[in-house]
Amino acid sequence: MKVLQERIRQEGLILSDTVLKVDSFLNHQVDTELALQIGQEFKRVFGHLPINKIITIEASGIQFAMAAAIALGVPFIYAKKKKAVTLSEAVYSAPVHSFTRQEEYLISISQKYLGSGDKVLIVDDFLATGAALIGLVDIVNEAGAELLGVGCVIEKSFQEGRSLLEKRGIPVYSLARIASMAPGEVHFIDNNPAVDPIQDKAIAAVQEA
Amino acid sequence: MKVLQERIRQEGLILSDTVLKVDSFLNHQVDTELALQIGQEFKRVFGHLPINKIITIEASGIQFAMAAAIALGVPFIYAKKKKAVTLSEAVYSAPVHSFTRQEEYLISISQKYLGSGDKVLIVDDFLATGAALIGLVDIVNEAGAELLGVGCVIEKSFQEGRSLLEKRGIPVYSLARIASMAPGEVHFIDNNPAVDPIQDKAIAAVQEA
Structure with missing residues (x-):
């Protein structure tokens, strides 16, 4: 997604070869038009x-799940992060290890809102280690729902998240895939030819299924 | 807002005379159409x-700030909740006491994104004790920005939040104001005549200012 890559180049703060801050337009202050x-x-x-x-x-993840939900005309659910194990109602939950904070937390979704009839798209802001997304995948599986794909806004392609998801046969599509970065420069993998995004291997796999 | 009151009546779970759950359509699973x-x-x-x-x-608050931001054609910012006092950059911050969890936490907004030129609307899902909203008001003041109003989706009018905000001269508008509730029943205060919402005293005050 060209406009997104441009914004990352212009406004992204690359603090190291793994840390990218995009809080001027994506995840603290949000450019609503770009989100849509x-x-x-x-x-x-x-x-x-x-x-x-x-x-x-x-x-x-909320602003992007909402933007996708608006575009697709469906509801969205945001998993809650809980530290307490005491839960007041029946939930699907999965542990997630945060590498940034070096702590384990639980994410959970009420059993009332996800079940075997559901066909699900997972959306998140970043795909890096994949830890949080694997947690969501586990929840979708636990609910007996069908997972049709994972869509991320920014992917750090030099980290293992994508391969962890693809190993499970999950189609992954990220709008900006970063091959490498360093303060002052960022290199993208161009997997989104405007003419036909469906040729992307992961998406093609969905079509064939 | 009639359609919202109806949904609260139909789907809201009233667990006690102070606890209302609306997680089937507002704050866990989100009805995107209603949010818009x-x-x-x-x-x-x-x-x-x-x-x-x-x-x-x-x-x-994110889904409603985003919906309002889409409608008004402006960006939005979501304050982060931090427990750590160590902050990596210059932020405006305010302590908030959570009555539900009986703990104190810090909310913060980067100084890069809020300043004296800004004219701000605060949006949140619930107005009850007002603690979190007062924290946001303090941040707006600290930033030297101008606060034009507070808009909430659901107000528990039997709690002190509204009066705390109005004491500071802040116009408050809530889309569904609950006068009282008990399991199985909810009573609304009708402050939103469809013909002219501007006659609401708080909004009138803004107009006169």
Whole structure:
């Protein structure tokens, strides 16, 4: 997604070869117009699938899950992060290890809102280690719902998240894939030819299924 | 907002005379269409003001701040909740006491994104004790920005939040005001005549200012 890559180049703060800050337009201050365009892009990529629900994790996945949900005309659910194990109601939950904070936390979704009839798209802001997304995948599986794909806004392609998801046979599509970065420079992998995003291998796999 | 009151009546779970759960359509699973209508309603009430930025608090304020931001065509910022006092950059911050969890936490907004030129609308999902909203008000003041109003989706009018905000001269508008509730029943205060919401005293005060 060209406009997103441009914004990352212009406004992204690259603090090291692994840390990228995009809080001026994506995950603290949010450029609403860009967020809506991101939703449309997810629709362009996943819109042919019979998705009836989008799920994400609080907090910074919410604006993109909502944008995708607006574009696809479906509701979305955001998994809650809980530290307490005491839960007041029946939930699906999965542990997630945060590498940034070096702590384990639980994410959970109420059993009332996800079940065997659901066809799910997972959306999140970043795909890096994949830890949080694997947690969501586990929840979708536990609920007996069908996972049709994972869509991320920014992917750090030099980390293992994508391969962990693909090993499980999950189609992954990221709107900006970063091959490498260093203060002052960022290199993207161009996997989104405007002419035909469906030729992306992961998406093609969905079509064939 | 009639459609919102109806949904609260139909789907809200009233667990006690103070606890209302709306997680089937507002703050866990989100009905995107209703969220967009909520954004339009905030536009109807606040759209005549020169708002250039909306602020809220993660996580459950995000979908409504975004809906309002879409309707008004402005960006939004969500304050982060931090437990650590160590902050990596210059932020405006305020302590908030959570009555539900009986703990104190810090909310913060980067100084890069809020300043003296900004005209701000605060949006949140619930107005009850007002603790979190007062924290946001303090941040807006600390930033030297101008606060034009507070818009909430649901107000528990039997708690002190509204009066704490109004004591500071802040116009408050809530889309559904609950006078009282008990399991199986909820009573609303009707402050939103469809014909002219501007006659609401708080909004009138803004107009006169």
